[in-house]
Each structure stands twice: as C-alpha cells, then as structure tokens.
Amino acid sequence: MKKLTSLFASMVVCLSLLLGACSEEKATPDPQAEVSQPAPVGQSGVSDDVSQKDIVKVAVGSKDHTTLVAALKAADYVDVLANAGPFTVFAPTNAAFAKLPAGTVEDLVKPEKKETLRNILEYHVSVGVYKTEQFTDGQMLDQANSEKVKIGVKDGKITVNGATIIASVPAANGIIHVIDGVLLPQTK
Amino acid sequence: MKTKLHLAMIAGLLAIVLLPSCKPKDTSSAVTGDAASKSYVAPGKYDEFYNFVSGGFSGQMSCYGLPSGRLLRVIPVFAVDPEKGWGYSEETKPMLNTSHGFVPWDDLHHTEMSQTNGEVDGRWVFGNANNTPRVARIDLTTFRTVEIIELPNSAGNHSSPFITENTEYVIAGTRFSVPSDNADGDVAINTYKQNFKGYLSFISVGKDDGKMDIAFQLACPGVNFDLSHAGKGKSHGWFFFSCYNTEQANSLLEVNASQRDKDFIMAVNWKKAEEYIKAGKGKKVPAKYAHNTYSDATHSATSEMKTDVMVLDTKEFTDICYMIPCPKSPHGCDVDPTGEYIVGSGKLAALIPVFSFDKVQAAIANKAFDGQFDGINVIKYEAALYGEVKKPGLGPLHTEFDGKGNAYTSFFVSSEVVKWNIKDLKVLDRVPTFYSVGHLCVPGGDSKKPFGKYLIAYNKITKDRFLPTGPELSQSAQLFDISGEKMQMILDFPTIGEPHYAQAAPADLIRKNQVKIFKIDENKHAYVTKGEKESKVVREGNKVHVYMTAIRSHFSPDNIEGVKMGDEVYFHVTNLEQDWDVPHGFAIKGAINAELLIMPGETATLKWIPEKVGIFPMYCTDFCSALHQEMQGYIRVSPAGSNVPLMFSLGNTIDGKAPATK
Numbered sequence: 075m076k077k078l079t080s081l082f083a084s085m086v087v088c089l090s091l092l093l094g095a096c097s098e099e100k101a102t103p104d105p106q107a108e109v110s111q112p113a114p115v116g117q118s119g120v121s122d123d124v125s126q127k128d129i130v131k132v133a134v135g136s137k138d139h140t141t142l143v144a145a146l147k148a149a150d151y152v153d154v155l156a157n158a159g160p161f162t163v164f165a166p167t168n169a170a171f172a173k174l175p176a177g178t179v180e181d182l183v184k185p186e187k188k189e190t191l192r193n194i195l196e197y198h199v200s201v202g203v204y205k206t207e208q209f210t211d212g213q214m215l216d217q218a219n220s221e222k223v224k225i226g227v228k229d230g231k232i233t234v235n236g237a238t239i240i241a242s243v244p245a246a247n248g249i250i251h252v253i254d255g256v257l258l259p260q261t262k
Numbered sequence: 263m264k265t266k267l268h269l270a271m272i273a274g275l276l277a278i279v280l281l282p283s284c285k286p287k288d289t290s291s292a293v294t295g296d297a298a299s300k301s302y303v304a305p306g307k308y309d310e311f312y313n314f315v316s317g318g319f320s321g322q323m324s325c326y327g328l329p330s331g332r333l334l335r336v337i338p339v340f341a342v343d344p345e346k347g348w349g350y351s352e353e354t355k356p357m358l359n360t361s362h363g364f365v366p367w368d369d370l371h372h373t374e375m376s377q378t379n380g381e382v383d384g385r386w387v388f389g390n391a392n393n394t395p396r397v398a399r400i401d402l403t404t405f406r407t408v409e410i411i412e413l414p415n416s417a418g419n420h421s422s423p424f425i426t427e428n429t430e431y432v433i434a435g436t437r438f439s440v441p442s443d444n445a446d447g448d449v450a451i452n453t454y455k456q457n458f459k460g461y462l463s464f465i466s467v468g469k470d471d472g473k474m475d476i477a478f479q480l481a482c483p484g485v486n487f488d489l490s491h492a493g494k495g496k497s498h499g500w501f502f503f504s505c506y507n508t509e510q511a512n513s514l515l516e517v518n519a520s521q522r523d524k525d526f527i528m529a530v531n532w533k534k535a536e537e538y539i540k541a542g543k544g545k546k547v548p549a550k551y552a553h554n555t556y557s558d559a560t561h562s563a564t565s566e567m568k569t570d571v572m573v574l575d576t577k578e579f580t581d582i583c584y585m586i587p588c589p590k591s592p593h594g595c596d597v598d599p600t601g602e603y604i605v606g607s608g609k610l611a612a613l614i615p616v617f618s619f620d621k622v623q624a625a626i627a628n629k630a631f632d633g634q635f636d637g638i639n640v641i642k643y644e645a646a647l648y649g650e651v652k653k654p655g656l657g658p659l660h661t662e663f664d665g666k667g668n669a670y671t672s673f674f675v676s677s678e679v680v681k682w683n684i685k686d687l688k689v690l691d692r693v694p695t696f697y698s699v700g701h702l703c704v705p706g707g708d709s710k711k712p713f714g715k716y717l718i719a720y721n722k723i724t725k726d727r728f729l730p731t732g733p734e735l736s737q738s739a740q741l742f743d744i745s746g747e748k749m750q751m752i753l754d755f756p757t758i759g760e761p762h763y764a765q766a767a768p769a770d771l772i773r774k775n776q777v778k779i780f781k782i783d784e785n786k787h788a789y790v791t792k793g794e795k796e797s798k799v800v801r802e803g804n805k806v807h808v809y810m811t812a813i814r815s816h817f818s819p820d821n822i823e824g825v826k827m828g829d830e831v832y833f834h835v836t837n838l839e840q841d842w843d844v845p846h847g848f849a850i851k852g853a854i855n856a857e858l859l860i861m862p863g864e865t866a867t868l869k870w871i872p873e874k875v876g877i878f879p880m881y882c883t884d885f886c887s888a889l890h891q892e893m894q895g896y897i898r899v900s901p902a903g904s905n906v907p908l909m910f911s912l913g914n915t916i917d918g919k920a921p922a923t924k
C-alpha cells in the first residue's frame with residue numbers, strides 16, 4: 075500500500091511537471107525586443123513637409139532665432155511647442171539675447187541650469203492665439219510659467235514688458251511675435 | 263508486482279494522454295511559443311501590411327495593420343456614419359443616392375484592390391453593396407469613398423467587385439436573377455424560368471482617374487451568380503463565375519437549389535463580348551441608376567441619374583459563355599497566380615475540383631460539349647478538369663494562393679484551413695479555425711504576384727473566443743504565419759460588422775501616397791470661407807447660409823442672431839488649419855442629424871432647421887487644442903416675423919455689428 079501511495083505521488087509530480095511545461099510554453103513577448111527600441115521622439119520629430127510649419131519649425135527656419143532654438147533644445151522644450159497648442163510665443167531675436175550680460179546665455183544652456191532656462195522660456199509662451207489686433211494697452215497675459223506679462227499699445231507700437239514686437243509670423247499651431255528683448259521672469 | 267506494473271503502465275498512459283491535452287483544447291491549442299513575437303509590432307512601429315476588410319452588414323470597410331491586428335480606420339462606404347458626418351453632411355448625402363432614393367445602409371461583402379499587370383498597385387480598393395446593388399471605389403490616398411455606381415438589372419450584388427488584371431473592368435454578377443428593370447416586373451414568381459435573367463455588369467475604370475462607368479452588361483440565363491475571379495496571364499480576357507441554383511428554383515432554395523449533383527462555373531470570354539459591343543451588337547436599354555462621385559476639389563459629391571445601359575444578350579452568341587460543371591453549389595471561384603488553374607469550391611462538396619484553362623480552351627476547340635444549359639454550351643466535366651483534391655475537408659468555400667505553388671482553402675463545415683499543392687493536388691497541412699471560417703486573405707492572394715507570408719481566416723462564429731459581450735459578439739479573425747511548411751496561428755482579433763472577403767498589400771505601396779491636408783487655396787467648395795475676415799451670414803429668403811471658419815480655438819462667427827422659425831440654416835464650416843491631423847468638429851444642440859468632422863482645408867455643411875425659439879449652443883466636437891473647450895458659440899432663434907436683424911460676430915474685433923439686445 076505504501077508503495078502504491080508513493081507511485082501515486084510520483085504520478086502527481088509527473089503531472090505537475092507536465093503542467094508546468096505547459097504553462098512555460100505560453101508565449102510571452104521577448105523583453106529584449108522592447109529594451110532595444112530607440113528612445114521615443116516627441117511631436118517635433120513627426121516627419122511632415124506638407125503641413126504649414128509649426129512654431130518650432132518656423133523658429134528653426136529663422137536665421138535670427140538660432141539662440142532661441144538652441145535654448146529651446148537645451149531646455150527640452152521643442153516637443154511642447156510642436157504640440158497642438160495653440161500658442162502665442164514671444165520670440166527674442168539673437169540680437170535680443172546678445173543684449174543680456176556677457177556669459178548669461180552660455181551659462182543658461184548648461185545642463186544644471188535647465189530648470190532656470192525652462193522657466194525663462196515658458197515666460198515667453200502663452201496658451202491661446204493672440205493676434206496683434208487683439209492686444210490692448212495694459213492687457214495682462216498668463217504665461218506658461220504661471221507669471222503674467224503686460225502688453226503695451228501706444229502710437230501703433232506694441233510692447234510686451236517693454237520689449238517691442240517687431241514682426242508677427244503665423245504658424246500652424248499658433249503665432250510668433252518677434253521681440254527685441256528677452257523677457258525675464260520674477261521667479262527662477 | 264503485477265499491480266505495480268499495471269499502475270506504472272497506467273501512469274505512463276496517463277502522461278501520454280495528458281501531454282496533448284495539456285494544451286487546452288480551446289483557445290490556445292494551435293499557438294506555439296514564438297507567436298507573440300511574430301505578431302508583435304512595438305509601440306511606434308508600423309505594420310508590414312495594410313489589410314482592407316469588408317464590413318459585411320455594417321456597410322463599411324475596415325482597415326487593419328498586419329501582423330498586429332491594429333484597427334487603423336473604419337472607412338464609411340454604404341452606410342451612414344454619424345462619427346464622420348458621412349451621409350449626414352450636405353456634401354456626402356449624394357453619395358448614398360440611388361434610383362430608390364437615399365439609402366442609408368448596405369451590406370459590403372468583398373473588397374478588391376486595383377491591379378496593374380496583375381499586381382496589386384495600391385491605388386484604389388473597391389467594395390460591393392450586396393443589397394441595393396452598387397460598387398464603390400475608395401481612394402487610397404485619402405481613404406475615402408470617392409465613387410459609387412448603382413447596377414441596374416441586378417439584385418443581390420454578390421459576385422462583385424472583382425477586377426481584370428489591369429483594372430480594365432470591375433465585374434459585378436447578380437446573385438438574384440430578376441426580370442430586367444425595363445420589363446414589366448409584375449409577373450408570377452414561379453415564372454422564374456421564362457422571365458428572370460442574370461446580368462453581369464462590366465464596369466470600366468478610368469486608367470488614370472479611376473472613374474467608373476457601366477461599359478456593358480451581359481444578359482445570361484436566370485441562375486444565382488455567387489462569386490467570380492478574372493483570368494490572368496494566359497487566361498487574361500476570361501472571367502469565371504460560380505453559379506448555383508441552376509435548378510432555377512424560386513422557393514426553398516435550401517432544398518430546391520441543391521438537387522443537382524453539379525452546378526456550373528461559367529467561363530466568360532469578355533474580350534469576345536467587347537468585340538461584339540464594338541461591332542454594335544449591343545442594345546441600349548432604358549434603365550435608371552445613380553452614379554455618385556466625390557470631388558476633393560469641391561469637397562462635395564454629386565449624384566447623376568443615368569437613363570440607359572448597353573446590354574449584350576449572350577443567348578445570341580455561342581462563343582461568349584461556356585458552362586463548366588462544378589460539384590454541389592459552388593461558392594468560391596478562384597484563379598491561381600499563373601492563370602492556368604481555376605478552383606471551384608462546392609459548398610456542399612467533399613472534394614475540390616481544379617479546372618485547367620488550357621483544357622477548357624481545348625474542349626471549346628474540340629466541341630467537347632455535354633449538351634446545353636439554357637442555350638449555353640456545357641463543357642464535359644472531365645474535358646475541363648485538371649484534377650480533384652480528394653477528401654480535403656467538408657464544405658470548401660474560398661481559396662487563396664501564396665505564389666509558391668500552394669493553395670489555401672477554407673472549410674466552413676469542418677472549420678479549418680487546408681493547404682494543398684496546386685500541381686499534385688496533395689493536402690500538405692490543415693489547421694483548425696475558431697470557428698467556421700468563411701473567407702481567407704493572403705496579401706495579394708488573388709493576384710499574379712501574391713506577397714504571401716500571412717493568411718487571415720475570417721470566421722463566422724465566435725462563441726467563446728473572446729471575453730463574452732452578451733448575445734451579440736464581434737466576428738473573429740485569425741492570423742497565420744504561412745512562411746514555413748506548416749501554418750502557424752499567431753493572432754486572434756475581433757472585426758467590424760461581418761467580414762467577408764479581404765485584401766492586403768505591403769504598407770509601402772500605400773503609406774507614401776497619403777494626403778495629410780487639403781490645401782485651402784485649392785478649395786473650390788461653393789461656400790468656402792478662406793479666412794476669418796470673409797466669414798459672414800447671408801440670408802436668401804428663408805435660407806440662412808453661415809460662412810463659418812474653424813481654427814484653433816474658435817469658430818468665426820461664434821455669435822449669430824436674427825435666425826427665425828421657419829428658416830433653414832446651413833453651416834458651411836471651413837477648417838482653416840493646414841496642419842496634419844487637426845480636424846475640427848461641429849455640432850449644434852437639437853440637430854436631428856449628426857456632427858461634422860472637417861479635415862484641414864476642407865469645407866463641410868450641416869443643415870439645421872430650428873424647432874423652437876431660444877438660444878442654441880454649438881461647439882467643436884474634436885479635441886483640437888488646449889482651448890478646445892473654449893471652442894463654442896451661440897445662435898439665437900427668434901419667432902417667425904421677428905424684427906431681430908441678422909447679425910454675427912466673433913469677440914469684439916471682427917466685422918459685423920455688435921450683437922443686438924432685446
């Protein structure tokens with residue numbers, strides 16, 4: 075009888091081994107395959123030469139905004155501005171950045187200053203489309219960094235925090251107002 | 263000792279019995295270890311193939327990616343689709359016009375992609391309406407139905423829409439024979455044999471623009487035409503139709519159309535028919551059928567009612583049609599990539615006859631006939647037969663090809679796919695499907711150059727295949743890897759409506775041609791508004807036309823007053839965006855139709871008849887932007903005879919007067 079029991083026991087073991095073999099057979103995706111995927115690219119990486127250019131593409135295409143584009147890249151901000159938005163972006167020219175104290179830009183694009191740079195860039199962005207004809211003197215705009223900028227309209231000249239809008243360029247996902255000064259937020 | 267031995271034997275036996283059964287007998291039975299990796303397409307990666315699947319009684323066509331089974335799009339064709347405004351917008355309503363008026367539904371059974379030199383070219387995909395006979399053409403640059411032509415003298419457009427190897431024609435054979443549209447149809451149903459005819463429509467397709475026109479119809483004896491395929495290569499110029507109900511029964515076909523041991527595959531020499539038409543042997547016969555076309559320039563459809571059709575009565579010519587006997591109510595009628603072998607599938611048969619095109623030609627030359635069927639010469643079975651696949655399964659339906667000399671046939675009754683060799687007719691492999699498979703699809707599987715690699719089985723019965731969803735279940739499809747000797751199931755996926763035939767083509771053939779936006783400068787819609795400054799509201803009698811624009815994130819105008827009871831309001835909304843994948847939607851409270859979904863650069867129109875006085879909100883239905891919830895407006899409806907002037911505005915900077923106050 076004892077022998078019988080042990081035989082049954084060995085049968086159970088045999089069975090469970092079989093069952094185990096079964097469950098191991100179940101298909102699972104190769105985790106290696108997922109690991110080897112390249113790092114995802116955001117919306118700025120969408121290849122599209124048919125659509126109207128978005129804010130990022132307009133900026134990239136402007137020779138007067140190379141500093142701004144470098145800053146957007148350093149702050150990892152290009153994908154946001156390639157989003158559906160819509161955005162109003164105040165875009166300082168290279169000359170505007172050059173007016174900052176020497177070494178400022180070089181310092182801001184350092185990896186450890188990423189948050190500071192991002193805060194500055196966000197201070198140049200408003201969600202919504204504000205065309206020049208929609209600005210009024212004294213109007214306050216909410217910026218992406220949670221601070222406000224003040225619009226001035228005087229003698230046909232439009233300013234933002236005192237910087238002058240020298241051109242306006244429509245983009246697929248909003249509008250760019252080119253300005254001659256860099257807007258500096260209160261917060262860091 | 264004896265007992266021990268017995269027990270050991272029992273244990274061994276148990277192990278043997280349990281081994282196969284430890285693969286559960288239901289769902290995963292045919293799945294092996296690498297199935298997941300074979301159908302896995304990583305996030306952000308593309309599928310290898312586009313798969314165009316008929317939507318059956320949904321009336322639509324769906325597009326899946328293979329091998330992932332991702333649903334990429336449902337293309338509205340013969341049924342209204344409120345999601346896309348298809349059949350609801352003023353622009354698309356004419357697409358569903360027929361000689362019976364506006365028909366909001368149909369049953370789309372078969373898809374067929376255009377071919378050049380017998381190879382899938384990725385330009386268009388055709389679909390058939392089975393109930394109210396029509397053929398649709400879908401443009402694969404926009405994935406939109408751009409043309410629908412109705413078929414006169416037809417009913418149950420099942421043997422359709424199969425094409426010739428250069429898409430010279432789309433062919434549509436009638437399932438139901440009926441008295442011709444021009445005849446007095448008020449006849450006793452049991453006069454089928456005298457009064458009912460079967461028509462085959464040859465729809466010409468413009469080489470460059472794809473425009474369809476019924477070149478001619480062949481009037482044939484009254485039977486049920488079921489399926490068909492064009493000859494190719496050596497058999498180019500011929501078409502092969504399966505016919506059943508050659509008993510010419512008009513009631514209880516389940517019994518009465520299954521009397522004969524053999525029905526027919528009808529071989530049609532369409533090049534010969536073309537010659538007779540050119541020689542003026544056809545007759546222009548009065549008919550009424552709609553031809554609807556959609557223009558990407560005007561973003562609008564127009565419906566034209568045609569009044570005659572060219573008919574060639576095959577009774578008068580003995581060298582167009584020939585009947586080839588085929589066992590037991592043939593369903594599928596498929597021609598191999600070389601054009602030599604014609605596979606008939608008798609849905610009640612337990613064998614598959616394979617006919618030889620060369621032998622058919624020799625039989626015709628030698629007059630190897632076995633009498634006539636309703637005036638058509640019947641070729642002797644043996645004279646046309648290449649051979650039979652013996653005992654392949656029960657109830658063969660459809661056959662596809664892999665281009666490597668193999669055929670794959672679906673068996674409804676025995677619920678399996680059988681792979682067999684075309685040359686030696688030997689069965690090579692069989693796999694079960696879950697359950698009761700109908701059509702099969704191999705990419706390019708009915709062309710001269712199949713792409714092979716995968717086979718999809720479209721099943722009719724789902725039962726326990728997926729998580730249950732009450733009494734109504736989605737139909738299931740199963741994907742097989744056919745690159746090896748044995749078929750390997752790698753994926754299951756639910757489908758839209760009831761899939762019948764499907765086609766697939768390499769992604770690269772189609773992907774590179776995709777339209778991203780419609781250029782606003784090229785918009786020729788009669789009511790386009792090309793900029794906010796041009797937006798306006800115009801009254802013409804009781805018709806109020808709103809020239810409205812949509813751009814992130816507002817409509818212009820967004821406040822409208824002066825609309826009165828008794829008015830018909832037309833919102834002509836132009837999406838000013840020129841950015842890929844930024845549609846705007848438009849909906850207004852109480853509208854008894856649907857939304858508009860307007861692509862960048864497009865204009866679409868919603869007709870709205872106010873039902874009561876008050877304020878009616880309207881909004882953008884598509885989450886277009888961060889300020890999507892701000893994309894809204896109001897319309898004021900005043901009583902008939904009210905003196906509220908017509909006014910419109912946007913914010914405070916757009917033209918138009920300031921809104922009135924009561």
Ligand SMILES: [Cu+2]
Nearest residue numbers: 846882886893
């Ligand atoms: Cu919107």
